[in-house]
Amino acid sequence: ALSYHTGWGRAWRAPEPKPRYDVIIVGAGGHGLATAYYLGKNFGITNVAVLEKGWLGGGNTGRNTTIIRSNYLQDPSAAIYEKSRALYENLSQDLNYNVMFSPRGVIMLAQTEHEVRGYRRTAHANALQGVTTEWISPARVKELVPIINLDGPRYPVLGGLWQARGGTARHDAVAWGYARACSAMGMDIIQQCEVTGVRREGGKVMGVDTTRGAIDCDKLGIVVAGHSGVLADMAGFRLPIESVALQALVSEPIKPCMDVVVMANTVHGYMSQSDKGEMVIGGGADGYNNYTQRGSFHHVEETVRALIETFPMISRLKMLRQWGGIVDMTGDRSPILSKTPVEGVFINCGWGTGGFKAIPGSGWGMAELIAKGHSPLTDAFSLDRFKEGRFIDESVAAGVAH
Numbered sequence: 001a002l003s004y005h006t007g008w009g010r011a012w013r014a015p016e017p018k019p020r021y022d023v024i025i026v027g028a029g030g031h032g033l034a035t036a037y038y039l040g041k042n043f044g045i046t047n048v049a050v051l052e053k054g055w056l057g058g059g060n061t062g063r064n065t066t067i068i069r070s071n072y073l074q075d076p077s078a079a080i081y082e083k084s085r086a087l088y089e090n091l092s093q094d095l096n097y098n099v100m101f102s103p104r105g106v107i108m109l110a111q112t113e114h115e116v117r118g119y120r121r122t123a124h125a126n127a128l129q130g131v132t133t134e135w136i137s138p139a140r141v142k143e144l145v146p147i148i149n150l151d152g153p154r155y156p157v158l159g160g161l162w163q164a165r166g167g168t169a170r171h172d173a174v175a176w177g178y179a180r181a182c183s184a185m186g187m188d189i190i191q192q193c194e195v196t197g198v199r200r201e202g203g204k205v206m207g208v209d210t211t212r213g214a215i216d217c218d219k220l221g222i223v224v225a226g227h228s229g230v231l232a233d234m235a236g237f238r239l240p241i242e243s244v245a246l247q248a249l250v251s252e253p254i255k256p257c258m259d260v261v262v263m264a265n266t267v268h269g270y271m272s273q274s275d276k277g278e279m280v281i282g283g284g285a286d287g288y289n290n291y292t293q294r295g296s297f298h299h300v301e302e303t304v305r306a307l308i309e310t311f312p313m314i315s316r317l318k319m320l321r322q323w324g325g326i327v328d329m330t331g332d333r334s335p336i337l338s339k340t341p342v343e344g345v346f347i348n349c350g351w352g353t354g355g356f357k358a359i360p361g362s363g364w365g366m367a368e369l370i371a372k373g374h375s376p377l378t379d380a381f382s383l384d385r386f387k388e389g390r391f392i393d394e395s396v397a398a399g400v401a402h
């Protein structure tokens, strides 16, 4: 079989699809690849194919602003996001591939009294959950972020929720690292192979139809983010999610000026500085459903304008490029990791604007759910929660205006 090189040596094979696998994962993004990886590593299940309509990592996993943190509010969220953050700490060693995890620290700014109260509450909840965060003063924020303006006329900085072991990672490398490890375990990652149908018999999955022929399987994991509703429709059920574009942009590279990640959720902006020197900037999601992956100028203007009061220096930067991704959002801004009405079909979606940080933890839990039928990491995130009203409301911690 051919192999793909990422310029860092032989990476993964490019096999032709076999007629059947024990497990098929649809979607070679971070969550799909991590699910396959932990199926092999934790459960010895390696007769697995990961089918990708485009190129691996080409979806949201290759398009995000790479913020990693676990400072959510609800207990189930703290469990899966902290599991994920902890797995990121040694992921490069585990995959033998440098994912460039950088625990540079993440601050969520409090710029209203409401946020002061909310983030202090989160800091207390995190202490009970074993997640290390702390409430910090404006003076401490200024020490960590010298370029910040604490005294904005509309939204002065009143403090912040600080997670010292939050940070960033190289998003492509996360996908490449998992893909390389899956391929080394004998799994088939098949790119340019779009799933066009889900075959069922007597309420049970039999296999999928693809642009490269029919492939049978015993179990099917649907892990396609913004296209989750499309795949669910192929399998005969509906999802409580909507797909919208989330955009981001980078500035021209400048000298190092910002060591940490800052999120300013009142004004719907967040920023970090890449290792190349670009200011990596993100904002709120588009206000309407769509499947575009392109950016739009008004969003750049809106996001930069919102941040200028707190970071005046960005008013003098040239912006280099912008892009978008199709994010899949649930009403409570928490994911869906679940069995489905079709026996043998599992769904991992709903990560919306914040699933990059969850890739290792989600893969770990999803692999356990597929292998054993349940997982302490995923049980609370079942599809049934929407019928039973057991919402896991993280619309504040999600950090992005939706």
Ligand SMILES: Cc1cc2nc3c(=O)[nH]c(=O)nc-3n(C[C@H](O)[C@H](O)[C@H](O)COP(=O)(O)OP(=O)(O)OC[C@H]3O[C@@H](n4cnc5c(N)ncnc54)[C@H](O)[C@@H]3O)c2cc1C
Binding pocket: 026, 027, 028, 029, 030, 031, 032, 051, 052, 053, 054, 055, 056, 057, 058, 059, 060, 061, 062, 063, 064, 065, 066, 067, 068, 193, 194, 195, 196, 223, 224, 225, 226, 227, 231, 246, 247, 248, 282, 323, 324, 325, 326, 327, 351, 352, 353, 354, 355, 356, 357, 358
């Ligand atoms: C601009 C932007 C900024 C973001 N910033 C952050 C951040 O800072 N921190 C954070 O934690 N999260 C962030 N996110 C969210 C995060 O990127 C996503 O939640 C996460 O990457 C989703 O990973 P995934 O593997 O589920 O999906 P994806 O990486 O999108 O992978 C899904 C794959 O499924 C494939 N697919 C779809 N349909 C089919 C089909 N029919 N057949 C075969 N394959 C198919 C797609 O081609 C795609 O490659 C951001 C997202 C965007 C768009």
Ligand SMILES: CSCC(=O)[O-]
Binding pocket: 065, 067, 068, 069, 270, 282, 353, 354, 355, 398, 399, 400
């Ligand atoms: C795109 S928002 C980043 C995050 O969720 O930390």
